[in-house]
Amino acid sequence: MSVELLSRIQFAVTVGFHFLFPPVSIGLAWLLALVEWRAWREDSAVYRQMGRFFGKLLGLTFAAGVVTGIVMEFQFGSNWARYSRFVGDIFGAPLAAEAIFAFFLESTFLGLYLLGRGRVSQRTTFVSVVMVAIGATISAFWIIVANSWMQTPAGYRLTPEGRAELADFWAAVFNPSTMLRFGHTLAASLACGAFFMAGVGAYILLRNRRDDAPAAAMARSAVRIGVVAGLVASLLVLYPLGHHHARQVARLQPEKFAAIEGLYTSQHRAPLVMFALPYTQPPELKAKVEVPGLLSWMAFGDVNAHVPGIDQFPPENIPPLWLTFVSFHNMVLLGMFLIALGAVATVQLRGGRLFRRRWLLWTLVAAVPAPVAACQFGWVAAEVGRQPWIVYKLMRTADAFSSNLSPGQVLFSLIAFCVVYLVLGTLYFLILFRKMHQEAAGH
Amino acid sequence: MDLPTLWFILVFVLIAGYAVLDGFDLGVGMLHLLARGDDERRIAINAIAPVWDGNEVWLLTAGGALFAAFPPVYAAVFSGMYVAFTLLLLALIARAMGLEFRSKATSPAWRATWDGLFWAGSLTATLLIGVAFGNILRGLPVDIDGVCHGSFFGLLNPYALLVGAAVVAACGLHGALYLAGKTDEAQRQRLVRAAWILWAALALLYLAGGVATVCVSPFLHDPINDTWGGKALVAAALAALISVPVALLRQRTGAAFCASFAFMVIALALCAWGLYPRLVPSTIGPGADLTIRNSASSSRTLWAMLIITLTGMPIVLGYTLFVYRVFRGKVVITSESY
Numbered sequence: 192m193s194v195e196l197l198s199r200i201q202f203a204v205t206v207g208f209h210f211l212f213p214p215v216s217i218g219l220a221w222l223l224a225l226v227e228w229r230a231w232r233e234d235s236a237v238y239r240q241m242g243r244f245f246g247k248l249l250g251l252t253f254a255a256g257v258v259t260g261i262v263m264e265f266q267f268g269s270n271w272a273r274y275s276r277f278v279g280d281i282f283g284a285p286l287a288a289e290a291i292f293a294f295f296l297e298s299t300f301l302g303l304y305l306l307g308r309g310r311v312s313q314r315t316t317f318v319s320v321v322m323v324a325i326g327a328t329i330s331a332f333w334i335i336v337a338n339s340w341m342q343t344p345a346g347y348r349l350t351p352e353g354r355a356e357l358a359d360f361w362a363a364v365f366n367p368s369t370m371l372r373f374g375h376t377l378a379a380s381l382a383c384g385a386f387f388m389a390g391v392g393a394y395i396l397l398r399n400r401r402d403d404a405p406a407a408a409m410a411r412s413a414v415r416i417g418v419v420a421g422l423v424a425s426l427l428v429l430y431p432l433g434h435h436h437a438r439q440v441a442r443l444q445p446e447k448f449a450a451i452e453g454l455y456t457s458q459h460r461a462p463l464v465m466f467a468l469p470y471t472q473p474p475e476l477k478a479k480v481e482v483p484g485l486l487s488w489m490a491f492g493d494v495n496a497h498v499p500g501i502d503q504f505p506p507e508n509i510p511p512l513w514l515t516f517v518s519f520h521n522m523v524l525l526g527m528f529l530i531a532l533g534a535v536a537t538v539q540l541r542g543g544r545l546f547r548r549r550w551l552l553w554t555l556v557a558a559v560p561a562p563v564a565a566c567q568f569g570w571v572a573a574e575v576g577r578q579p580w581i582v583y584k585l586m587r588t589a590d591a592f593s594s595n596l597s598p599g600q601v602l603f604s605l606i607a608f609c610v611v612y613l614v615l616g617t618l619y620f621l622i623l624f625r626k627m628h629q630e631a632a633g634h
Numbered sequence: 635m636d637l638p639t640l641w642f643i644l645v646f647v648l649i650a651g652y653a654v655l656d657g658f659d660l661g662v663g664m665l666h667l668l669a670r671g672d673d674e675r676r677i678a679i680n681a682i683a684p685v686w687d688g689n690e691v692w693l694l695t696a697g698g699a700l701f702a703a704f705p706p707v708y709a710a711v712f713s714g715m716y717v718a719f720t721l722l723l724l725a726l727i728a729r730a731m732g733l734e735f736r737s738k739a740t741s742p743a744w745r746a747t748w749d750g751l752f753w754a755g756s757l758t759a760t761l762l763i764g765v766a767f768g769n770i771l772r773g774l775p776v777d778i779d780g781v782c783h784g785s786f787f788g789l790l791n792p793y794a795l796l797v798g799a800a801v802v803a804a805c806g807l808h809g810a811l812y813l814a815g816k817t818d819e820a821q822r823q824r825l826v827r828a829a830w831i832l833w834a835a836l837a838l839l840y841l842a843g844g845v846a847t848v849c850v851s852p853f854l855h856d857p858i859n860d861t862w863g864g865k866a867l868v869a870a871a872l873a874a875l876i877s878v879p880v881a882l883l884r885q886r887t888g889a890a891f892c893a894s895f896a897f898m899v900i901a902l903a904l905c906a907w908g909l910y911p912r913l914v915p916s917t918i919g920p921g922a923d924l925t926i927r928n929s930a931s932s933s934r935t936l937w938a939m940l941i942i943t944l945t946g947m948p949i950v951l952g953y954t955l956f957v958y959r960v961f962r963g964k965v966v967i968t969s970e971s972y
Contacts, residue, residue, distance in 0.1 A: 251734070254687075254730065254734045257687060257690075257730065258726070258727045258730040258731065258734075259727075261690070261693075261694065261723060261726055261727070262723050262727075264694045264697045264698060265697055265712050265719060265723065267701065267708075267712075268697075268701065268708040268709050268711065268712030268713060269712040269713050269716050269719055269720075270713070272709035272710070272712070272713035272781070273709070275701065275705050275708055275709040276705055276706050276709045276780070278705075279701055279702065279704075279705020279706070279708065279709070279931060280705065280931045280932050280935050281935070282701070282702075283698060283699075283700075283701035283702025283703070283705060283708070283931070283935075283939075284702045284935060284938055284939055284942070286697075286698040286701055286702065287695065287698035287699045287701070287702045287939060287942065287943075288698075288942050288946075289698070290691060290694045290695040290697075290698045291695055291698075291942060291943060291946035291947060291950065292942075292946050294691040294694055294695070295688060295691050295695075295946075295950040295953075295954070296950075296953070298687035298688045298690075298691055299685075299687075299688035299950075299953055299954055299957050300953070300957070301687065302683070302684035302685055302687060302688060302957060302961075303684065303957050303960060305684075305970065306680075306683060306684045306961070306970055306971065306972075307684070307960060307961075308968075308970045309968050309969075309970065310960055310961070311960060322953075356932045356934075356935075357931075357932055357934045357935045357938070358934070360934065360938045593709075593713040593716075594781065595713055595714065595781050595782060595783055596713060596716055600716050600717055600720075601716075603717065603720070604716070604717075604720040607720060607724055608724075611724060611727055611728075614731075615727075615731060618731070618735055622735070622738045625738070625739075
C-alpha cells in the first residue's frame with residue numbers, strides 16, 4: 192500500500208476513534224453544569240451524588256479523548272508535511288488558539304472539578320465544571336474553524352511559491368461553513384451527552400431492584416434530564432442546524448451535496464431519496480424510495496429548482512459515491528430514531544410511567560451509542576464528501592502527504608495506534624460498566 | 635525586535651513551560667517504581683493527578699505555535715523524526731493510561747501492570763524528547779526544500795543519546811524535588827537521597843554535553859562564546875545547577891525545586907541563544923538551515939497569533955496558579971483520590 196493510502200487510513204482511524212469521546216464529554220459537561228448548579232442552589236443530596244458519579248464518567252471519557260487527541264496535534268506535521276507547509280500560515284493559528292483558549296481551561300479545571308471535592312466549596316465545584324464545559328465548547332469551535340476552512344476556504348491568498356497565506360483573519364475564521372457546522376456539531380454533542388446520561392441512568396435502574404435506594408433516586412433524575420435534553424438536542428440537530436448546514440453544502444460544495452443525497456443526474460424538481468441501495472459500477476441507486484421535488488425545495492426553496500447532479504462534474508473532482516451516500520443516510524436515520532425515542536420517553540415521563548416500562552429503559556441503554564455513531568457517520572460524509580480535495584479546490588489529498596516517509600514506517604505507526612486504541616477502548620467499556628454496577632449496588 | 639524573532643522566543647517560552655511543568659510529572663513517573671508499597675505510590679500519583687493534564691497542554695501549545703508560526707519547521711521535524719515521534723506519542727498515551735486506570739481496580743496485578751506502564755511511558759517519553767532535542771541541536775538532514783531525510787537509527791547517535799540522558803536526569807531531579815514537598819518525612823528522606831544521585835548524574839551529563847556540543851555543533855558554541863549575553867547565560871546555568879545541592883544541604887527542598895526550575899529555563903535559553911536565528915540546523919549545509927527568515931509565517935498570521943497568545947496566556951497563568959494553590963501542601967488521600 193502507498194504512503195498516501197496508509198496515511199489516510201491512519202488519519203481516519205485516529206480521528207474516528209478520538210471523535211468517539213469529545214462529543215460525549217462536551218454534552219456531559221454542560222448537563223453536569225446543570226446538575227452541580229442544582230446541587231449548589233438547592234443543597235440537594237441527590238444532585239450531589241449525581242455530580243459525583245457522572246463527574247467520574249466525565250473524567251474517564253475526557254481522559255480517553257485527551258490521550259487520543261495528542262496524536263492529532265502532531266499528525267499534520269508527521270504524515271501531511273506538504274499539507275502543513277501549504278496551509279500552515281492559516282491552519283496552525285486555530286490549532287494554537289484551541290490549545291491556549293480551550294485545552295488549558297478544560298484540563299486545568301477538570302482536575303479541580305474531579306479532585307477538588309471536599310477541598311473547595313460546592314460553588315467552586317459548580318464554577319469548575321462550567322469552565323470545563325466552556326473549554327470543551329471553545330475547543331470544538333476552533334477545531335471546526337480549522338476543518339471548515341478546509342471545506343470552504345476564505346480569507347486567504349496564494350503566494351507566488353504556491354502557499355496559502357492569511358489575507359483576512361476573521362474571514363478565515365468565520366468562513367461560510369464555520370458557524371453552521373459548529374452549531375450542528377455542538378447540538379449533536381449535547382445529544383451524545385444527554386443520551387449517555389439517560390442510558391447510564393436507565394442501566395442503573397434496571398440493575399437496582401430497590402426503588403428507595405439513593406442510587407435509584409439519582410438514576411431517575413439522570414434519566415429525566417437525559418431524555419428531555421436528548422429530545423431537544425436531537426430536534427435542534429435536524430432543524431434548523433442540520434437543514435441549513437445542508438443548504439450551505441448545496442450552495443458551496445455541490446459535488447458533495449450530490450454525492451450524499453444520491454443525485455447522479457442533474458435535474459429540475461430533484462427528488463429527495465429517503466431510502467436506496469447504492470451500487471458502484473456504474474453508480475446507481477436501486478430500490479429507491481423518493482419524494483419528487485423535495486430536494487429542490489429543501490436545498491433552494493423552490494420545487495422546480497435545478498440541482499446539479501454528479502454527471503455535471505468532471506470525473507476527477509467527484510467524491511466516492513457509495514460511502515458518502517450510506518454515511519449521510521445512516522446519520523439521518525439515527526437522528527430520526529433518536530427524535531422518536533426522545534419523544535416517546537419524554538411523554539412516558541409523566542407520572543413516572545417510563546420507570547415501570549423496562550423495555551423502554553433497555554431501549555435507552557441500547558441507544559447510548561446511537562448519537563455517537565451518528566456523529567461518526569456525519570463526519571465521514573463531510574470528510575469523504577470533500578475528496579479528492581484536502582482543501583476544497585485548492586489542494587488535492589494526493590499532493591498533501593509527507594513524501595519523505597516509507598510505507599513501512601506508516602504501517603508500523605498504524606498498527607501500533609490500532610493496538611493501543613483497541614486496548615484503550617476495551618478498558619473504557621470495562622471500567623464504565625464496573626462503575627455502573629458499583630453505583631447500582633450502592634457503593 | 636521583529637516578529638519572527640519574537641515568535642522564536644515565544645516558541646522557546648512554551649517549550650520551557652512544558653519542561654518545567656510536565657518535567658516534574660515525567661520525573662515523578664520515572665521514580666514511580668522506587669516508591670514503597672501502594673500507599674506511597676498513591677501519594678506520588680495524587681501529587682500530580684490534578685495538574686498533569688494541564689501541564690501536558692504546554693506541549694500541545696508549543697506544537698500548535700510551531701505549526702502556526704514556522705510551518706516548514708513543524709512539517710520537517712515531525713515527518714523527519716516519524717518513528718521517534720510515533721514512539722513518543724505511544725509513550726505519552728501509555729503513561730496517561732497508567733495514571734488514569736491504576737486506581738480503577740484494587741487487585742495487585744492490575745495495579746502492578748499500570749504502575750509498570752506509567753513508569754515505562756514516563757521514562758521513554760522523557761528520553762525521546764531529549765533525543766529529539768539533541769538531534770535538533772546537532773542538526774537534521776534537511777534538504778534545500780525543507781524536507782528531512784533521516785532514519786530512526788540515525789537519530790540514536792551518541793550526542794543525541796547524551797542529551798537524552800541529561801534530560802532524563804534533569805526531569806528525574808525535578809520530579810524528586812517536587813514530590814519531596816508533597817510527602818511525609820520517610821518518603822521525603824528517600825526522595826532527597828534520590829535527588830542527590832540524580833543531581834550528580836545531571837551535573838556530569840550537563841558538563842559532558844557542553845563539551846560535546848563544542849565538538850559536534852561549533853556553530854552553537856560560537857554565538858555563546860562571542861557574546862556577553864551568552865556568557866552570562868552559561869554562568870547563570872552553572873549558578874542554578876549549584877544552587878540545587880546548596881539548598882538540599884540546608885534541608886530546603888522548595889528552594890532546591892526553584893533552583894532546578896531555573897536551571898531548566900536557563901539551559902533552554904542557552905540552547906536558544908546558540909541556535910538563533912536557526913530553528914533546525916541542516917547537516918547538508920548551512921544554506922539548507924531552517925531559520926526564522928525562511929520559515930516564518932506571514933506577519934499577519936504572526937500578529938494574529940501574538941494577540942491570541944498575549945490575551946490567552948495571562949488568563950491561563952492566572953487560573954493555573956489558582957489550581958496549584960488549591961492543591962498546595964502535602965498530599966491528602968480522600969475518597970475522590972486516584
